[in-house]
Amino acid sequence: MAKSKYEYVRNFETDDTCLRNCYIVVRLDGRNFHKFADQHNFTKPNDDRALGLMSRSARSVMEDLEDIAIAYGQSDEFSFVFKKSTNWFKRRASKLMTHVASQFSSSYVFFWKEYFGEQPLLYPPGFDGRVVLYPSNRNLRDYLSWRQADCHINNLYNTAFWTLVQKGGLSKTQAEERLNGTLSGDKNEILFSEFNLNYNNECALHRKGTTLIWEKVDETSTKKITVPKEGEKEVTFTRTRRKVTAHYCDIIADSFWNEHPDILEEDC
Ligand code: DGT
Ligand code: MG
Ligand code: MG
Ligand code: MG
Ligand code: MG
Numbered sequence: 702m703a704k705s706k707y708e709y710v711r712n713f714e715t716d717d718t719c720l721r722n723c724y725i726v727v728r729l730d731g732r733n734f735h736k737f738a739d740q741h742n743f744t745k746p747n748d749d750r751a752l753g754l755m756s757r758s759a760r761s762v763m764e765d766l767e768d769i770a771i772a773y774g775q776s777d778e779f780s781f782v783f784k785k786s787t788n789w790f791k792r793r794a795s796k797l798m799t800h801v802a803s804q805f806s807s808s809y810v811f812f813w814k815e816y817f818g819e820q821p822l823l824y825p826p827g828f829d830g831r832v833v834l835y836p837s838n839r840n841l842r843d844y845l846s847w848r849q850a851d852c853h854i855n856n857l858y859n860t861a862f863w864t865l866v867q868k869g870g871l872s873k874t875q876a877e878e879r880l881n882g883t884l885s886g887d888k889n890e891i892l893f894s895e896f897n898l899n900y901n902n903e904c905a906l907h908r909k910g911t912t913l914i915w916e917k918v919d920e921t922s923t924k925k926i927t928v929p930k931e932g933e934k935e936v937t938f939t940r941t942r943r944k945v946t947a948h949y950c951d952i953i954a955d956s957f958w959n960e961h962p963d964i965l966e967e968d969c
Contacts, residue, residue, distance in 0.1 A: 717794040722969055723834040724785050724841045725792065727801045731777030732827040738777075740823055745867075746859030747907045754816040755779060756911045758808035760945045763913060765804055771964050773845050773952065775852035775910035779805065782841065785966045794832040802830040838965045846953040852910040854885075857900060860907075861888040864896050905949035912948040914961060917941050 719725050731737060743751050759779045763769045768787035773780050781801055783789070790796035806828050813822045835841040858880065865876040880888065892898040900908075921939045928934050950957060958965065 719792040719794050719797075719832070720834055720836075721792070722785055723836045725783040725787065725794075725797060726780055726833045726835060726841070726844060727783070727798050727830055728778060728780040728833070729802055729805055729828040729830050732829055734777035734826075737826055741817070741820060746856065746863045747904075749906075750816045750820075751777075752906060752911070754809060754812055756913070756947060757812045757816070758805045759911075759913055760947075761808040761812075762801055762804045763915070763945050766800055770915070771845075772913040773848055773910060774913075775848065776855065778848075780845070780848060782845075798830040798832050802828050838968050841965070842952075842958070849910055849952055853908060856907050857885060857888050860900065860903060861891055864892060864898065868896055909949050909951060912950070912952055912957075913945050914948065914964060915943050916946045916961075918944045918946070 738748070738751070741751075755774050755777070759772050759774055759781070762779075762781060763772060767789045768784045769781050770784050771782045773782075783797065790800070806826065809826060809828075810822065833844070835844055861880055861883075862873075862876050865871045865879055866873060869876075871879065879891075883891075889900050892900050918941070919939055920942055921937060923935055923937050925933055925935055948957075952958075
C-alpha cells in the first residue's frame, strides 16, 4: 500500500527499548496521597482497606500483564519487576510503564467499593510511574531491600508518632519534637516502656509491606459424574494452578530468596 505523505512523522518517535539482560522495574506511586488519604478518612498510621486495595490492584496487574516475577508494595507505592528475559512489548519502557500504571489505576477504582464500602471515592486518583533497570541479582535485591527498609523506617516513625498522639495525649507538634533526632532503638524503647508495645509484634503487613509472587497451589474440587451401571458418583479432582500469593515477610535476608528460587534468573 502506498504510504501517505504524513508517514514520515513516525520517525520522530524515540527508541526507548530497555537494555537486554536487565530486570525492568516499574514503580508506581500515588499522586498527592497525603491529601487523598485525608479526604478519604484513611486511618492513621495504617489503613488496612487502603493497603488491601493497593494489593488487589497489584494482583490485577500481575494477572493481566505478562512476565512480572515479583511485586513489592508499601504505603501508596508498588514496584513491579519484569523478568530479565521478558520480550513483552519489545521491552519498550513507555509501553510497559503505561500499561502497568493504567491497569493499576483502573483496578484501584474498580475494586474501591469492595474495600471501602460506604466511603465514597470522591475524585479519580492517579499514579505516577518510572522505569529503572537492574543488571544483576544483587542490584535488584538491593533495590527491593531499599524499598522494604523505607517501609520499616516510615512505619516505625509513624507508629511511634501516632501512639504518642493517640495514646500519649501529645499534640502533633509535641510528638514531632519528642521524636526529633531519635534512632530506631529510641523509638522502640518509647513504645515499649511507655506504652507496653513491642514493635516487633505489630502487624507484619505494616512492618514489612506486601510481596506478591507466583506460586503453584494445589486446588481440590469435587464433581458429580454419571458412571454407566453405577449411576451418580462423586469424584475428587486435584489440579495445580499458578496463583499470585501475598507474603508479609523480610525480603532483605537470603531466606526468602532461598525458599523461592524461581523468582530470580541466573546472572549472565
Ligand atoms: P507525591 O507522591 O509526591 O504525589 O505526594 P504524596 O502525598 O503521595 O507523598 P508520598 O508518596 O511521599 O507519601 C504517601 C502519602 O500517603 C503519605 O502522606 C501518607 C499517605 N498514606 C499512605 N498510606 C496511608 C495509610 O495507610 N494511612 C494514612 N493515613 N495515610 C497513608
Ligand atoms: Mg513522592
Ligand atoms: Mg505518593
Ligand atoms: Mg509514596
Ligand atoms: Mg492500539
